[in-house]
Amino acid sequence: MEERCALATELAQVLDTVRQLEAHMGVKGGADGGETCRTLVSSMRSSVDRSIHIAMSSCCVVLGAPESPPSAGGSPRSGGSDQAADSPCRGAHAAGQSKKRKTQPKWSTQVRVNSVEDVGPLDDGISWRKYGQKDILGAKYPRAYFRCTHRHTQGCYASKQVQRAHGDPLLFDVVYHGNHTCAQGKHYNSQRPQPVASGEHRQPQPAGGQERISVGLKTQGCAPGVAAPFSFPSKQAGADTGSDFQAGCATTAAPFMSPATSECKASTTESPMGDMEFMLQLADADFLDNSRYL
DNA sequence: GTGATTTGACCCAA
DNA sequence: TTGGGTCAAATCAC
Numbered sequence: 244m245e246e247r248c249a250l251a252t253e254l255a256q257v258l259d260t261v262r263q264l265e266a267h268m269g270v271k272g273g274a275d276g277g278e279t280c281r282t283l284v285s286s287m288r289s290s291v292d293r294s295i296h297i298a299m300s301s302c303c304v305v306l307g308a309p310e311s312p313p314s315a316g317g318s319p320r321s322g323g324s325d326q327a328a329d330s331p332c333r334g335a336h337a338a339g340q341s342k343k344r345k346t347q348p349k350w351s352t353q354v355r356v357n358s359v360e361d362v363g364p365l366d367d368g369i370s371w372r373k374y375g376q377k378d379i380l381g382a383k384y385p386r387a388y389f390r391c392t393h394r395h396t397q398g399c400y401a402s403k404q405v406q407r408a409h410g411d412p413l414l415f416d417v418v419y420h421g422n423h424t425c426a427q428g429k430h431y432n433s434q435r436p437q438p439v440a441s442g443e444h445r446q447p448q449p450a451g452g453q454e455r456i457s458v459g460l461k462t463q464g465c466a467p468g469v470a471a472p473f474s475f476p477s478k479q480a481g482a483d484t485g486s487d488f489q490a491g492c493a494t495t496a497a498p499f500m501s502p503a504t505s506e507c508k509a510s511t512t513e514s515p516m517g518d519m520e521f522m523l524q525l526a527d528a529d530f531l532d533n534s535r536y537l
Numbered sequence: 538g539t540g541a542t543t544t545g546a547c548c549c550a551a
Numbered sequence: 552t553t554g555g556g557t558c559a560a561a562t563c564a565c
Contacts (some may be wrong), residue, residue: 373542375557388556392541406554 352417353408369423373404383409391425399425 371389378385384407389400401423408414 372540374559376543377555377557380554386555402556441555 346424349418351419352419352506354415354417355411356413356415358413369401379406381409382406384412391423397425399423403426 348456369393372394373387373389376385377388386404386406388402388404390402393399401419401421403420404416404418406416408416482512
């Protein structure tokens with residue numbers, strides 16, 4: 244809980260800095276304010292980085308303990324929920340294992356694209372195979388389900404869900420489940436929990452100029468290509484599942500990156516742990532009024 | 538021919 | 552009972 248307090252303190256500082264920045268930009272906005280703005284931004288980033296470190300240190304226990312994903316060494320069947328279908332008796336799940344992946348560590352990301360048809364930024368460096376799509380109650384757009392292409396070859400049971408935000412067709416909510424145990428995904432895993440560092444590689448907002456502010460970890464999307472996350476009437480063809488948005492753009496290591504070059508065109512908001520999700524909610528609310536958290 | 542996607546059906550947690 | 556997650560046959564693309 245001490246971490247939470249420290250986190251709130253850091254975030255409060257961010258708020259204060261933001262307000263100062265806003266005041267500066269509003270009052271001055273000229274060349275005079277430039278240096279001040281840079282200083283303030285630098286301060287903001289430091290605070291955010293510390294906040295993220297704090298959050299991660301306090302949450303990773305929660306993240307890893309209850310449901311460590313099936314390790315590469317262990318039986319790949321032990322962690323997945325849908326593997327039961329491979330057996331003749333689908334209903335014969337072991338206790339605690341069901342088709343619903345509830346016990347996998349998960350984290351969410353938000354990816355913004357430049358256009359409705361631009362799904363490139365949704366690619367995250369992992370080869371995903373789409374295995375389903377569902378219309379979600381109350382959601383304007385269907386949710387697409389992906390799992391790692393190497394599920395059978397390498398026993399990698401990572402999966403993800405992609406859904407357009409109902410309020411913003413250009414914004415995708417991506418929820419990842421489980422860690423990759425495949426060779427490709429290990430590169431991804433080694434980088435994904437380090438969003439702070441990757442944040443240092445942030446690039447200016449894409450042409451769209453839109454940005455979603457949140458307390459969650461924010462990385463820059465970048466992808467050479469991606470499978471169309473949804474099958475809309477105007478079908479996206481020529482899907483290429485090889486990709487990399489985080490490793491390829493926000494970071495430098497992308498050993499499995501598609502040769503196809505790409506431009507960074509999406510901003511993502513990532514909360515690399517389940518508990519971080521609450522921060523996203525707070526971000527949309529008045530979380531910065533942190534007095535209640537102190 | 539092989540691998541990926543689509544889509545209706547099934548299963549299970551809430 | 553309902554809605555979300557997954558399966559798997561059919562279909563498509565290369």
